[in-house]
Amino acid sequence: MVALPVYQPRSAAELQDAIRPPRAPLLLRPRLSPALLGRLPAGVARPRFNVGELRTGILHLGCGAFHRAHQAVLTQRAIEAEMTAVHLPAWGIVAASLRTGSALPALKQQQGLYTVLVRSPQGLRAEVVGSLREAVHAQWDAARLRQVLLDPQLRLVTLTVTETGYCADPRSGRLDWQDDAVRADCHRPWPRTVPGLLVRGLAMRRMAGLAPPVLVSCDNVPVNGRQLRQVCLDMAAAQDDGLAEWIARNVQFPSSMVDRIVPVTTDVDRRSADAMLGLTDAVPVSTEPFSQWVIEHFEGPRPLWEAAGAVFVDDVAPWEAAKLRLLNGGHLALACLGLLAGCATVAEVMAEPLMRRYALRLLIDEQRPTLPPGGPDIRVYAHELVERWRNPRIAHQLERVGRNASGKLASRLLAGLRLNLESGRPAPLTLLAVAAWMWCASGRDPQGGVLLKSDSLGDPQGGVLLKSDSLGDTLGRIGREAGDDAARLVNRLLGLREIFGDDLPRQPQVVAGLREAVQRLQRDGALATVRAALAGSLDAELTPCH
Numbered sequence: 001m002v003a004l005p006v007y008q009p010r011s012a013a014e015l016q017d018a019i020r021p022p023r024a025p026l027l028l029r030p031r032l033s034p035a036l037l038g039r040l041p042a043g044v045a046r047p048r049f050n051v052g053e054l055r056t057g058i059l060h061l062g063c064g065a066f067h068r069a070h071q072a073v074l075t076q077r078a079i080e081a082e083m084t085a086v087h088l089p090a091w092g093i094v095a096a097s098l099r100t101g102s103a104l105p106a107l108k109q110q111q112g113l114y115t116v117l118v119r120s121p122q123g124l125r126a127e128v129v130g131s132l133r134e135a136v137h138a139q140w141d142a143a144r145l146r147q148v149l150l151d152p153q154l155r156l157v158t159l160t161v162t163e164t165g166y167c168a169d170p171r172s173g174r175l176d177w178q179d180d181a182v183r184a185d186c187h188r189p190w191p192r193t194v195p196g197l198l199v200r201g202l203a204m205r206r207m208a209g210l211a212p213p214v215l216v217s218c219d220n221v222p223v224n225g226r227q228l229r230q231v232c233l234d235m236a237a238a239q240d241d242g243l244a245e246w247i248a249r250n251v252q253f254p255s256s257m258v259d260r261i262v263p264v265t266t267d268v269d270r271r272s273a274d275a276m277l278g279l280t281d282a283v284p285v286s287t288e289p290f291s292q293w294v295i296e297h298f299e300g301p302r303p304l305w306e307a308a309g310a311v312f313v314d315d316v317a318p319w320e321a322a323k324l325r326l327l328n329g330g331h332l333a334l335a336c337l338g339l340l341a342g343c344a345t346v347a348e349v350m351a352e353p354l355m356r357r358y359a360l361r362l363l364i365d366e367q368r369p370t371l372p373p374g375g376p377d378i379r380v381y382a383h384e385l386v387e388r389w390r391n392p393r394i395a396h397q398l399e400r401v402g403r404n405a406s407g408k409l410a411s412r413l414l415a416g417l418r419l420n421l422e423s424g425r426p427a428p429l430t431l432l433a434v435a436a437w438m439w440c441a442s443g444r445d446p447q448g449g450v451l452l453k454s455d456s457l458g459d460p461q462g463g464v465l466l467k468s469d470s471l472g473d474t475l476g477r478i479g480r481e482a483g484d485d486a487a488r489l490v491n492r493l494l495g496l497r498e499i500f501g502d503d504l505p506r507q508p509q510v511v512a513g514l515r516e517a518v519q520r521l522q523r524d525g526a527l528a529t530v531r532a533a534l535a536g537s538l539d540a541e542l543t544p545c546h
């Protein structure tokens, strides 16, 4: 017989804790799992196929909430549209986490199942997704990932790894050899960066005589397919010229534009999912009703995504530019101005009529003229966007939207600014957004608002946007050195070539416009500055167009 250790409480309180019956009946709800799908209430949508029978054909890199609320949902619908009584298309997804992998244990426990909560102003609906068949970590489960990369059935690799995942030098678009992780990947037994992993996988398939998968980027990066191709070719060329040639000849890298607003999952979402399912789901995702995917045509087998609403086009560029400059550019502007105004979420900012006017004017007057033809109807899109941002059921944190803002500015706000300057069009609202970022990036907030509400009040490093920025240390130092001197702050930040290039600091109207806007933000606060910037602008075009 094994002698069990005797439990000896150290105090009466500890004894009470130890013998108290478990409190929350919620915890007694069984975990969501394939075996329990039949127990879901009628109102909860679920996969129409037997998830246990679904074979995998897609590897997805970046197992975050966005992928689970977007491509995985469209893939489920595509499978359902194509399946017959005797055929289940093999489009299950293996999702690989590259970083924290915090959702992995729960996803593994739930055998890949999770709930998508669709929140609209009218209410909430829930759908259980079963297209994600396996969740792995790119490092901890390296042996399994190797198997997946060598699976002859693997046809597609999709990616949501954020801008930084491409390891590209922002100025040249080439692989950034200054990055230690990139250099190390050429020698490591198992790579860590995205280009490193992809090139290793492609090399393995070439050696094994297998066809390469199609690599589909789903990140908010301009011409994302071309960007992905470039970093993969650079990584391959550093290892083996033959491999680089083979990739250039054989691998397709279609660009794609993805769109769906997906805030970070909160306890409220977990409680909503549990209540709707009658089961416990530790990793639901919450999102808006809108969803869009525009993909460049490519050859080879793929899910019937068009049956799920995806659109295939010859050229994604106009769609991508519209999405990046309107949605993501607008988001960034609202995040910076909103944080300065003491708001916490996009919906809170948009509840303010003045900010709705600002958003529409920014999108229609200043971003629209910079967009190439061939994409969406910009006026309709802009009005729809404002309605999406107003959705009071979506708590999209400004801090999250502004995460790593220094890496987002160029494609989202500065690209349009440059085109406006070239055509001699003034862009005061764009400059105001950039000034708001500068003021946020300085880590200072004269109103003592949200910007410094963190633990380090009074410390310029405490600016919420700095914590998450890859240039956070540099920005914090510049902010401290500039103190309250707006002109100095603007000059020093404009000197960051990786953000502003060589051209913008040389444009007198940019320097003067930014200085004036930062001074006003500093003196009058965000809302008064926005009001002054809008004074006199005509609202004729702002009537909704349906």
Ligand code: CS2
Pocket (backbone or CB within 6 Å): 220, 258, 259, 260, 261, 262, 327, 328, 331, 332, 400, 401, 402, 403
């Ligand atoms: C946001 C995006 O955080 C951000 O940068 O602008 O995540 C945005 O919500 C999505 O691109 C919407 O499709």
